Amino acid sequence: MDTEFEFSDQDFQRIRRIINEAAGISLADGKRELVYSRLSRLLRQRGLRRFGDYCDLLEAGGDTAADMGEFVNALTTNLTSFFRESHHFEFLSKELIPALIRERSFSNRRIRIWSAGCSTGEEPYSIAMVLRESLPAVGWDVKILATDLDSNVLATAERGVYEWNRVKDLPEMRLRRWFQKGRGEQSGLVRTAETLRNLITFRQLNLMENWPMSGPFDVVFCRNVVIYFDKPTQRILFERFADLLVDRGHLLVGHSESLFKVTERFAPLGKTIYRKCL
Numbered sequence: 001m002d003t004e005f006e007f008s009d010q011d012f013q014r015i016r017r018i019i020n021e022a023a024g025i026s027l028a029d030g031k032r033e034l035v036y037s038r039l040s041r042l043l044r045q046r047g048l049r050r051f052g053d054y055c056d057l058l059e060a061g062g063d064t065a066a067d068m069g070e071f072v073n074a075l076t077t078n079l080t081s082f083f084r085e086s087h088h089f090e091f092l093s094k095e096l097i098p099a100l101i102r103e104r105s106f107s108n109r110r111i112r113i114w115s116a117g118c119s120t121g122e123e124p125y126s127i128a129m130v131l132r133e134s135l136p137a138v139g140w141d142v143k144i145l146a147t148d149l150d151s152n153v154l155a156t157a158e159r160g161v162y163e164w165n166r167v168k169d170l171p172e173m174r175l176r177r178w179f180q181k182g183r184g185e186q187s188g189l190v191r192t193a194e195t196l197r198n199l200i201t202f203r204q205l206n207l208m209e210n211w212p213m214s215g216p217f218d219v220v221f222c223r224n225v226v227i228y229f230d231k232p233t234q235r236i237l238f239e240r241f242a243d244l245l246v247d248r249g250h251l252l253v254g255h256s257e258s259l260f261k262v263t264e265r266f267a268p269l270g271k272t273i274y275r276k277c278l
Contacts, residue, residue, distance in 0.1 A: 005043050007036050011051035015039070018058050023072050023149055024208040024237075026230040038074045042066070073150045076228075080119040082170060083126045085223065087271050088252045092127070096219065096250060097134040110141045112217045114244075116207065117225035118146035121157025121192075121200075122166070127221065128196040129178055145213060147205035158202045160192035207237060215244035223272075224254035231262060238263040242276055249276045 015035055016027045027035065036051075043054050046066070057066035083089050100111060111131070115124040124146035131142055148154050167179055167190055178196055182189035205211065207225070220241050226234045241251055242265035251266055251274045253259070259266050259274055266274035 005036070005040060005048070006050040006052070007032075008052070011055060014055045015051070018055065019072065019075055022068055022208075023076075023206060024233045025072075025075065025228045026233070027075075035075065039071070042070060042074060069151055073152050076150050078119040078150060078153045079224070080122045082122045082167060084122065085255055085272075088221070088223075088273065089126055089130050091252075091271070091273055092219070093130045093134045097131070100218065101135070106139075109139055111135075111143075112215065113144045113219045114213075114217045114221065115144060115146040116205075116220060116222040116241075118148050118154075118157055118202070119150070120153045120162075121146065121160060121202070122162075123221060123223070124157070124200050124202075125160065125178075125192050125196055128199045129174060131199065132178075132195060142199060144200045145217075146200050146202045149204070149206050151204050154202050154204055160197050161189055162191075164188050164190060166190075208233070211240070211244070213244075216246045217244055217249060218246055219250045219252065220245060221252045223252060224257070226257055227254065234262050238265060242266065245276045247276065247278055250274065251276070 012032050012035060019025045019027060039051070039054065043049075043051065046054070046057070048054050048057075054066065058068065058071060060066070097111075104110070113127055113131075115127060118124050124144050127144055131144075135142065146157060148157070161182075164181075167175060175190075178193045179190040180193065182191065222237075222241065226237060229237065238251070238259060242263070245251065250269075251259075253272045253274070255272055257272065259268070265277055267277050268274055
C-alpha cells in the first residue's frame, strides 16, 4: 500500500465506526485499501499526514469538524446504468402497471414510487420512461421520489445530463423519445426529456435517519444498497419500507440481496421482487 499517509489498524477501526454511525454502512475487514485510496484526497486537501488526525476532525464539533457529507460521499459506491437488472422494469411495465390500471378506481388513479439509493439518476429516469410508456397520457397522478445519501451524485441526477456512452445501447425508439442530443459545446452529451424530469423529485436522504415523507408508496426500488448494512440494520430498514408501502405493495432489491431470515413482512415473488404481506 502507498505510505503517503500514516494509516494504522486503529485508524481503520475508527473509520468503520464513524461511517457506521453516520450512514449505517458496515465496512468489511477487506476494505482497508479502498478506504485509504478514497480518503487520501481528503487528507491531502487538508494538508494532513495521518488518518488519525482526519478522524479527530470528523469527530470534532463546531467549525473545526471535517465535512461528514464529503466523507460519506467518498466511501459510497455509485455504480448504476439505465435499465440495470432489466427484469425489474419488465415486471413494472408488463405486470404491475397493468394491474394498477385494472384495479384503481377513477377516483384513485394515484401511483407513487420511491427510488431509494438513486445514485446519478439512471434508475428513476428508467422508471419514469416505463411509466410514460405504459400509462394513459392523462388521468393519472404519478410521482417518483428519488433519494440518495451522496449529494454529488444527486446533483448529476437532477441535471439529467449524461455522456452519450451512457445511453447509446438503449433502443432507438427510447433514444429519440426521451433524450435530447447536445450540440456545439454540449456535443457528446444528452439530456433527459422534460416530461421525465417532471415526474421525479430528487432529495438527499440518509436512510438511517428520520424520513420526512409519509407515503404511501406502491413500489420501492432499493437495489444494491442493503449489501452495505449488517443484518440488524437491514431488518430495521425493511420494516420501515413495509410501513410506508400500500397493502400488497412491492419492494425490489438488488441481485445479490435477499430478505430471507431478515424480515417476515414480505413474500418473495422471484427475481428479487417482494410483495408486502397483509
